[in-house]
Amino acid sequence: MIYLKKTExxxxxxxxxxxxxxxxxxxTFILCFVxxxxxxxxxxxxxxxxxxxxxLIVAVFTAKFFIHDNPFYxxxxxxxxxxxxYVLLIFPKELLKANIDVxxxxxxxxxxxxxxxxxxxxxxKSEYALSMLANSITLTPGTITMDIAEEDGKNYYYIHWIxxxxxxxxxxxxxxxxxxxxxxxxxWK
Amino acid sequence: MRIIVDIxxxxxxxxxFAGTVGIIRMPDSFCRMQSSTNIATLGxxxxxxxxxxxxxxxxxxxxxxxxxxxxxxIVLTNPIAGHAICKAAYKYGIxxxxxxxxxxxxxxxxxxx
Numbered sequence: 288m289i290y291l292k293k294t295e296x297x298x299x300x301x302x303x304x305x306x307x308x309x310x311x312x313x314x315t316f317i318l319c320f321v322x323x324x325x326x327x328x329x330x331x332x333x334x335x336x337x338x339x340x341x342x343l344i345v346a347v348f349t350a351k352f353f354i355h356d357n358p359f360y361x362x363x364x365x366x367x368x369x370x371x372x373y374v375l376l377i378f379p380k381e382l383l384k385a386n387i388d389v390x391x392x393x394x395x396x397x398x399x400x401x402x403x404x405x406x407x408x409x410x411x412k413s414e415y416a417l418s419m420l421a422n423s424i425t426l427t428p429g430t431i432t433m434d435i436a437e438e439d440g441k442n443y444y445y446i447h448w449i450x451x452x453x454x455x456x457x458x459x460x461x462x463x464x465x466x467x468x469x470x471x472x473x474x475w476k
Numbered sequence: 477m478r479i480i481v482d483i484x485x486x487x488x489x490x491x492x493f494a495g496t497v498g499i500i501r502m503p504d505s506f507c508r509m510q511s512s513t514n515i516a517t518l519g520x521x522x523x524x525x526x527x528x529x530x531x532x533x534x535x536x537x538x539x540x541x542x543x544x545x546x547x548x549x550i551v552l553t554n555p556i557a558g559h560a561i562c563k564a565a566y567k568y569g570i571x572x573x574x575x576x577x578x579x580x581x582x583x584x585x586x587x588x589x
Contacts, residue, residue: 325545328538386491386518393498393511402507403577406584425555428513431506431562432555433581445584447562449510451577 314358316346355414361474369473377470381427389428389449403451404433407444407460411468416475417442423467430463481530488522495519504572505565509558516554521547 319342327334361367392399411417421432424446434445446463453459491514498511524547531540566581576582 322545325541328541382517386514389498389510389514390491390494393494393501393514398501398503400502400507401577402504402572404579404581406580421559422552422555425558426513426517426551428517429510431509431513432559433563433566436584445581447506447510449507454578456580 308358310358311350311354312346315350315353316342319345366474369470373470373474377466378423381423381467385427385429392449400449401451402447402449403454404445404447405451405454405459405463406456407446407463408456409442409444409460409464409468411442411471411475413475416471419475420444420464420468420471423471424464477529477533481526481533484522484526484529486522488519488524488526491515491517491522492519505570506562506572509562509565513554513558516550516558520550524550 320338323338323342324330324335327338361370409417409420411420417435421435421444424430424432424444429449431447432444433447436443436445446459448459448463451459452462495511495514498514499508502508502511524543528540528543528547531537531543
């Protein structure tokens with residue numbers, strides 16, 4: 288979703304990608320290196336050296352796509368706590384509920400689906416929050432984010448919904464992403 | 477311990493089965509996408525968690541960590557492909573046989589042109 292917004296802005300002739308800062312490169316490097324070590328899981332000198340070189344190259348070239356904001360934003364107890372709470376509690380609960388619902392629909396002999404595309408407003412502002420919410424919505428079965436649009440300073444999602452209970456966009460938003468949005472609002476504004 | 481692994485695997489298999497049945501039975505491509513998310517989330521996550529518990533239990537910490545990281549990456553990358561396919565299908569002009577209940581996207585795109 289970040290990608291889409293960027294290209295929109297580029298077409299309007301405005302903002303380009305921001306310049307990369309050294310801290311962005313360093314934090315991307317640390318992330319790449321941690322995942323390299325987790326995937327190889329061999330702690331001898333050669334692996335560590337090769338991993339460091341590879342992650343440094345990757346970090347130099349990809350940091351500008353990866354981090355646009357302050358890289359140490361999450362280093363605060365409340366933000367990291369709410370991230371953990373979201374990833375371990377709120378999201379799995381919604382995922383389980385939605386999965387059971389869609390599995391029931393698929394196995395039901397009469398196949399009760401009412402597909403439709405609803406437009407849903409969102410109060411979130413930051414790009415990270417918007418893309419995280421869009422990915423969470425897509426990941427829960429029954430709803431897929433199709434596009435994101437900005438109108439009058441407010442962001443709207445277009446969501447394909449397998450069971451359109453209401454066409455009112457406010458109510459639909461509350462049903463689809465009420466708890467998810469509250470959880471993400473604690474992490475990013 | 478073995479029972480816990482089996483429970484996770486059966487859980488994953490059930491949701492993979494439900495998703496597959498959904499892909500065959502759903503009326504149009506957008507609803508099929510919805511059903512396929514079923515497989516990608518709880519179907520794979522069940523299998524991944526079962527595999528991770530099994531490898532931690534049998535002492536292969538390396539394998540267990542790798543399996544967990546694989547699960548994490550599936551969860552991170554799956555939605556991006558999902559919404560790209562869905563949007564591409566819509567822009568290409570695929571419409572369901574049965575009408576949408578409401579189609580805000582089509583309305584707004586038509587206004588934009």
